[in-house]
Amino acid sequence: MTTAAQKSKSAITLKGSAQIVCDYxxxxxxxxxxxxxxxxxxxxxxxxxxxxxxxxxxxxxxxEFLSTTxxxxxxxxxxxxxxxxxxxxxxxxxxxxxxxxxxxVEYEGDSKTEDQTSxxxxxxxxxxIRDVLKQIxxxxxxxxxxxxLCSFDIQIYTKKDVDLPSEWTEAEPANIKDAQSVRMxxxxxxxxxxxxxxxxxxxx
Amino acid sequence: NDRTxxxxxxxxxxxxxxxxxxxxxxxxxxxxxxxxxxIPFKVLDAPELQDDFYLNLVDWSVQNxxxxxxxxxxxxxxxxxxxxxxxxxxxxxxxxxxxxxxxERGHLVAVGTHSGYVTVWDVTVNKQVNKLQGHxxxxxxxxxxxxxLSSGSRDRLILQRDTRTxxxxxxxxxxxxxxxxxxxxxxxxxxxxxxxxxxxxxxVWNMQSLSPVQTYTxxxxxxxxxxxxxxxxxxxxxxxxxxxxCIRFWNTLTGQPMQCVDTGSQVCNLAWSKHSSxxxxxxxxxxxxxxxxxxxxxxxxxxxxxHSYRVLYLALSPDxxxxxxxxxxxxxxxxxxxxxxxxxxEIRSVxxxxxxxx
Numbered sequence: 001m002t003t004a005a006q007k008s009k010s011a012i013t014l015k016g017s018a019q020i021v022c023d024y025x026x027x028x029x030x031x032x033x034x035x036x037x038x039x040x041x042x043x044x045x046x047x048x049x050x051x052x053x054x055x056x057x058x059x060x061x062x063x064e065f066l067s068t069t070x071x072x073x074x075x076x077x078x079x080x081x082x083x084x085x086x087x088x089x090x091x092x093x094x095x096x097x098x099x100x101x102x103x104x105v106e107y108e109g110d111s112k113t114e115d116q117t118s119x120x121x122x123x124x125x126x127x128x129i130r131d132v133l134k135q136i137x138x139x140x141x142x143x144x145x146x147x148x149l150c151s152f153d154i155q156i157y158t159k160k161d162v163d164l165p166s167e168w169t170e171a172e173p174a175n176i177k178d179a180q181s182v183r184m185x186x187x188x189x190x191x192x193x194x195x196x197x198x199x200x201x202x203x204x
Numbered sequence: 205n206d207r208t209x210x211x212x213x214x215x216x217x218x219x220x221x222x223x224x225x226x227x228x229x230x231x232x233x234x235x236x237x238x239x240x241x242x243i244p245f246k247v248l249d250a251p252e253l254q255d256d257f258y259l260n261l262v263d264w265s266v267q268n269x270x271x272x273x274x275x276x277x278x279x280x281x282x283x284x285x286x287x288x289x290x291x292x293x294x295x296x297x298x299x300x301x302x303x304x305x306x307x308e309r310g311h312l313v314a315v316g317t318h319s320g321y322v323t324v325w326d327v328t329v330n331k332q333v334n335k336l337q338g339h340x341x342x343x344x345x346x347x348x349x350x351x352x353l354s355s356g357s358r359d360r361l362i363l364q365r366d367t368r369t370x371x372x373x374x375x376x377x378x379x380x381x382x383x384x385x386x387x388x389x390x391x392x393x394x395x396x397x398x399x400x401x402x403x404x405x406x407x408v409w410n411m412q413s414l415s416p417v418q419t420y421t422x423x424x425x426x427x428x429x430x431x432x433x434x435x436x437x438x439x440x441x442x443x444x445x446x447x448x449x450c451i452r453f454w455n456t457l458t459g460q461p462m463q464c465v466d467t468g469s470q471v472c473n474l475a476w477s478k479h480s481s482x483x484x485x486x487x488x489x490x491x492x493x494x495x496x497x498x499x500x501x502x503x504x505x506x507x508x509x510x511h512s513y514r515v516l517y518l519a520l521s522p523d524x525x526x527x528x529x530x531x532x533x534x535x536x537x538x539x540x541x542x543x544x545x546x547x548x549x550e551i552r553s554v555x556x557x558x559x560x561x562x
Binding site: 013014074075078080114115 | 383
């Protein structure tokens with residue numbers, strides 16, 4: 001029996017919202033790795049989600065790296081200690097940062113509660129995520145060709161007082177000279193709002 | 205002629221009069237910690253047990269009966285007979301149970317509700333003996349002191365009312381919290397009431413003043429977990445929510461903060477052991493774990509996992525040996541964390557002279 005007193009069973013919890021954000025990042029990052037040619041296309045396999053076909057890496061090292069990173073991020077999203085996640089693409093030879101994808105986090109709703117929930121329909125959130133993923137796929141039209149060997153890394157920008165877990169180190173921000181930025185659509189669970197921005201070298 | 209040390213193998217040249225197994229026994233470190241079972245000794249189904257941090261839906265009486273608020277109903281479960289009885293059903297007025305608390309002698313149970321009224325039931329005759337109106341929002345916290353029931357509400361008030369009818373004592377209104385009151389505990393000597401709120405404050409009240417006599421503002425999140433030490437007079441422990449995650453200890457005799465330990469996750473409940481200098485804490489995201497700590501060293505004695513939702517509800521058994529925990533996964537789990545038996549059980553050592561014939 002659901003009265004106004006009880007939360008509906010379909011309400012999204014803080015933990016659930018963090019999971020939704022991490023799921024998006026998993027698909028988004030894999031999509032970027034494929035689109036930008038960072039790994040051989042044969043090493044990707046297609047998966048269906050959000051009503052789209054997304055190419056996901058089958059490389060175990062990448063899968064493990066992303067899984068550990070996103071698991072840690074999930075905790076920080078619940079604690080509200082993360083501001084930004086950055087996917088940094090670097091030229092292996094020159095160590096120059098070629099491109100950077102910023103995933104900005106904003107916290108919404110009543111923060112002064114231990115029981116934050118959202119009644120926003122999951123379907124609507126997934127549609128919003130679908131729209132961003134489509135934009136990421138279309139970005140290949142304007143992003144410069146990365147014709148050098150590149151590697152990627154993930155940086156997480158947190159609030160000052162966060163304890164650094166053992167597998168992490170502090171890093172310098174990955175700034176790009178003569179940069180151009182494109183802001184994609186954002187999506188929101190009403191608990192977490194995520195903005196996606198790509199920054200790349202302006203070759204003009 | 206080199207006298208190289210001989211390995212403790214069964215060598216005929218061994219210089220030691222002791223056998224290999226005896227040598228190994230003497231070399232092994234003395235195990236100081238007791239063994240706490242990592243699995244609950246009982247799991248009960250608790251359908252409709254809500255996943256709401258601000259509620260206190262489980263309590264265990266001195267008569268060994270568990271009271272649990274499930275949705276609109278309160279159920280009583282006898283730990284001796286395993287018999288279940290439904291005490292009340294609030295669904296007729298669309299109301300939901302938000303707190304339960306047994307009186308000290310265990311024959312009365314107070315039930316706090318979402319709409320704000322509190323009913324008191326005599327379980328010996330299964331009858332409602334009082335209905336206390338006054339709060340204008342849900343009552344998530346209750347605490348008994350003799351016949352006086354203190355209730356904490358989302359309306360930010362703590363009301364202290366005598367449950368005897370007719371009552372000789374008029375109601376006391378404790379004003380102080382700026383947000384929902386979610387924790388309420390009386391000191392063992394029944395002189396001081398500690399209250400915690402969503403405003404991150406921990407207050408201590410006495411029987412003479414309507415204002416707090418002590419205010420602690422160190423927590424950075426809601427304070428629901430509160431427990432007075434049964435051994436050290438004036439020692440109070442409190443736990444903070446998601447943004448805080450710390451257990452803090454206070455000397456309320458001097459008003460000074462003492463130890464503080466960052467547990468890494470939202471602290472939902474705290475309870476001290478009656479038999480030893482230990483305490484148990486229950487937590488939310490991400491591990492939903494139950495931790496047992498030694499005091500004052502604050503070393504972790506055990507970590508118990510199993511609940512798939514935040515461990516929001518905790519009660520101590522009347523004999524002090526077990527705890528029951530409840531969560532939104534709709535289960536109640538019973539754990540033997542403070543078993544007394546460990547100290548009586550002597551480990552039969554082969555080195556013990558009088559336990560066997562040589």
